[in-house]
Structures are given as C-alpha cells and as structure tokens.
Amino acid sequence: MDFKDQIKLLGDRFSKLKDQVNTEEATKNAFIMPFIRELGYDVFNPMEVTPELVADIGTKQGEKIDYAIMKNGDPVILIECKHHAxxxxxxxxxxxxxxFHTTKAKFSILTNGLEYRFYTDLVEPNKMDEKPFFAFNITDIRDNQIEELKKFHKAYYDFDNIVNTASELKYTYELKKVIDKEFNEPGADFVKHFTRQAYPGVITAKVLEQFTNLVKKSLQQYISDMITDRLNAALTKETKKQEEVNTTTDSSAEDTRIHTSEEEMDAYRIVVAILRRKLPTNRIVHRDTQSYFGILLDDNNRKPLCRLHLNGGKKYISLFNENKAEVRKPINSIDDIYLFEEALLETLGLYEGESKTTT
Known part of the structure; x- marks a missing residue:
C-alpha cells in the first residue's frame, strides 16, 4: 500500500473513531501517534520522536512540547496537540x-488530530509565522495535499525542498480562503470590480446591493456550469472509449462466428472469371460477414459488385443498379451467377466511370 492509500485509510479510520475519543490524551494515542508513524517515524524511539520535549525559556522553566521529531539529536519538527474537538x-x-525560536526546529505543527497546520518562519527568521503555510483535514484530504505532506515523510524529508515551496503554499492557502469567503459573501470592493464592467451607470448603494446578489448568483452558476462542462466532457470521452471497446469486442466476436465456406469461395472465383477481362484480379476483393458474402471493387465498401447469400435455405445474389440500389435475385446454385454477367459488368462500368470523372 502506498503513502496516499495509507493516509486516506488513516483519515477514514479517524472519522469512525472520533466520537469515541474524549480527551486530549486519547487524541494523541488514537490520532496523532498513528499519523506520525505514517510519516515513517518510530514513535517509540526517543531518538526519532521525543514526547514532552522540555526546553527552558527565560522565566518559564520545565515547559513541554507534546512531540518533537528528531534528527541527529536535534528537533526538526515540533508538534503541539489539542483535543480533536x-x-x-x-x-x-x-x-x-x-x-520555535529556542530550538533548531524549522517547522512546527499545530493539530487536533484531524486538522493539521504547518508553520515555519517565512515572515521573520527564527520567529514562527502567525499563519500556516500548509493545512489540511485528514478526513477530507486531497491528493495534491498528500503529495505535499509526503515531503515530511522520513524517507523524503528535505528541508530545502520544503522551504522552496512553503511560500507558494502559504499564499495559495490564504488566497483560497479569500476566494471562498468572497464567493460565499462577496465584499463591496469585490462586487464593484465586476459591476463596473457590466453596469454603465453610477454605482449607488442600491445598485451595489442589487449587484451583490447578482455577483454571488453569477459566480455560483459559473462554477456549476464549469463543473457540468467538465463532467460532460469526461462522460463523452468515456462513452467514446466504451464505444471503441464495444466495437472492437463486437468485431472480434463477429469474426469468431464467421466461417467462409468453400461454396462461397467458388462463387468468388466465378465473379473473378467474369470480371477479370476488364480489370486485374487483385482489384476484386471478397469480404465475409454474418449476413452475406460480399465482393467489392478495390476493397471499398462504397463499391460493392455483388453480395451472395448462400448459407440459408434459399440462395440469392444481390446486384446493384445505376442508382446503387440493391436488387436481390434468387439463384439455384452458384453456377447461376454466370446469368448475371451483364449486370456485373454494368456495375463495374459504373464505378470505373466515376473514377475517370473524378480523375
């Protein structure tokens, strides 16, 4: 099972357990320790994970941080835990x-076991930022968030790699919160931005009030339409893919049910004998189907010379007139094909005449 599956499985488990976890200590044992373990660290090895790390700070003596993930004897990630509620x-x-500023740790995590907020010092060196650069809820974690979380796994941990993307993550996270707020409760400046481009008059308080609802409604409809378009595109693509699979399957199944008889091949040789004086034999091609045995000019479905129905109780030959309409004629045996020599030559002449005209 890969890292993504393990984290999603953990999230599903936490969702089911949370009503049974009633204290902060239980939250640590049921949620946070398993989470640290999935990051590849041995929670029972104090050289990797130190619980209740003590660091004296000025007049505050003996204060403890819940967990510290260690590397070469120094903390690299500090974790503060709260009850999941x-x-x-x-x-x-x-x-x-x-x-944060008294240890060598460059990352810290504030968590209640379900929500995880990651901090560093992007604003001021050695001072923890007030806003996280990365956050997620493990019960509803997205695939792209799992990829970012993976960078903190023991096997992939690279300080420089994380720092290089931390700034972008932080501001993306903040912008998403702003967008979410504006989409649900558009502010005056946000509404004015769109109103100026759609409304030619003066934007009064009454107009602003009217357009606040219009902007909110328009945004919701736009997102809904965009989702619908993407779903339709995906469904269309899937339908085409399935049709291709079905066509291939049907063709394969049909091929296994088709058996070209010796009588059909003899009939083909008769048609070749009739037409070979007018064109090379390699231009006269047979194609067998479940319904009939077809003979084509140049292996072209649009140029059928005749169709033979020889496998039923009665035998037929289908010929094609100047309008390319199919005319079915009964025959007693394949020898009767010779009776339709003139019709076959006329059909051939029709196709050859078209070729000359096109040329």
Whole structure:
C-alpha cells in the first residue's frame, strides 16, 4: 500500500473513531501517534520522536512540547496537540511560538488530530509565522495535499525542498480562503470590480446591493456550469472509449462466428472469371460477414459488385443498379451467377466511370 492509500485509510479510520475519543490524551494515542508513524517515524524511539520535549525559556522553566521529531539529536519538527474537538488558532499555539525560536526546529505543527497546520518562519527568521503555510483535514484530504505532506515523510524529508515551496503554499492557502469567503459573501470592493464592467451607470448603494446578489448568483452558476462542462466532457470521452471497446469486442466476436465456406469461395472465383477481362484480379476483393458474402471493387465498401447469400435455405445474389440500389435475385446454385454477367459488368462500368470523372 502506498503513502496516499495509507493516509486516506488513516483519515477514514479517524472519522469512525472520533466520537469515541474524549480527551486530549486519547487524541494523541488514537490520532496523532498513528499519523506520525505514517510519516515513517518510530514513535517509540526517543531518538526519532521525543514526547514532552522540555526546553527552558527565560522565566518559564520545565515547559513541554507534546512531540518533537528528531534528527541527529536535534528537533526538526515540533508538534503541539489539542483535543480533536478543539478549534485551532494562534491563541492556542503559544508554546509553539515560544519553542520555535529556542530550538533548531524549522517547522512546527499545530493539530487536533484531524486538522493539521504547518508553520515555519517565512515572515521573520527564527520567529514562527502567525499563519500556516500548509493545512489540511485528514478526513477530507486531497491528493495534491498528500503529495505535499509526503515531503515530511522520513524517507523524503528535505528541508530545502520544503522551504522552496512553503511560500507558494502559504499564499495559495490564504488566497483560497479569500476566494471562498468572497464567493460565499462577496465584499463591496469585490462586487464593484465586476459591476463596473457590466453596469454603465453610477454605482449607488442600491445598485451595489442589487449587484451583490447578482455577483454571488453569477459566480455560483459559473462554477456549476464549469463543473457540468467538465463532467460532460469526461462522460463523452468515456462513452467514446466504451464505444471503441464495444466495437472492437463486437468485431472480434463477429469474426469468431464467421466461417467462409468453400461454396462461397467458388462463387468468388466465378465473379473473378467474369470480371477479370476488364480489370486485374487483385482489384476484386471478397469480404465475409454474418449476413452475406460480399465482393467489392478495390476493397471499398462504397463499391460493392455483388453480395451472395448462400448459407440459408434459399440462395440469392444481390446486384446493384445505376442508382446503387440493391436488387436481390434468387439463384439455384452458384453456377447461376454466370446469368448475371451483364449486370456485373454494368456495375463495374459504373464505378470505373466515376473514377475517370473524378480523375
């Protein structure tokens, strides 16, 4: 099982267990320790994961951080834990802020076991940012978030690689929150931006109020239409793919049911004998189907010379007149094909005349 599957499985498990986890300590044992373990660290090895790391800070002596992920004897990631029902914000991350600048750790995580917020020092060196650069809810984690989380796995951990993308992640995260807020409750400046481009008059308070609802409605419809278009495109692509599979399957199945008889091949040789004085034999091609045995000019479906129905109780030859309409004639045996020599030559002349005209 790969990392993505393991994390999603963990999220599903947490969703089912959360109603049974009633304390902060239980949250650590049921949610946070398994999460750290999935990042590749041995939670029972203090050389890799140190619980209740102590660091004296000024007058505050003996304060402890819940977990520290260690490397070469130094903490690299600090983890502060809360009960899974507790909200996460900077007000309950005070220990992380204090510990961050007194240790060598460059990353910290504030978590309640379900939501995880990752911090670093993008704004001011050695001072933990007030806003996370990466955040997710493990019960509803996206594939792209799993790829970012994977960078913190013991096997892939690379400080420089994480830092290089941290800034982009942080501002993408913040922008998504802004967009979400504006889409649900458009602010005045946001509404004016669109109103100026759609409304020719003066934007009064009444107009702004009217367009606030219009902008919100338009955004929702636009997103809905965009999703519908993508779904339709995906469905169309899938339908075409399935049709191709079905066509291939049907053709393969049909091929296994077709058996060209010796009588049909003898009939083909009679038609070749009639027409070979007018054209090379390699231009006269037979193609067998479940319904009939066809003989074509130049292996072209649009140029049938005749069709033979020899496998039923009664035998027929289908000829084609000047309008290319099929005319079925009964025959007693394939020898009767000679009776239609003139019709076959006329059909050939029709196709050859078309070729000359085209040329």
């Amino acid at each position: 507790a909200p996460l914000n900077v007000n309950n991350a005070s220990q992380l802020f204090r510990y």
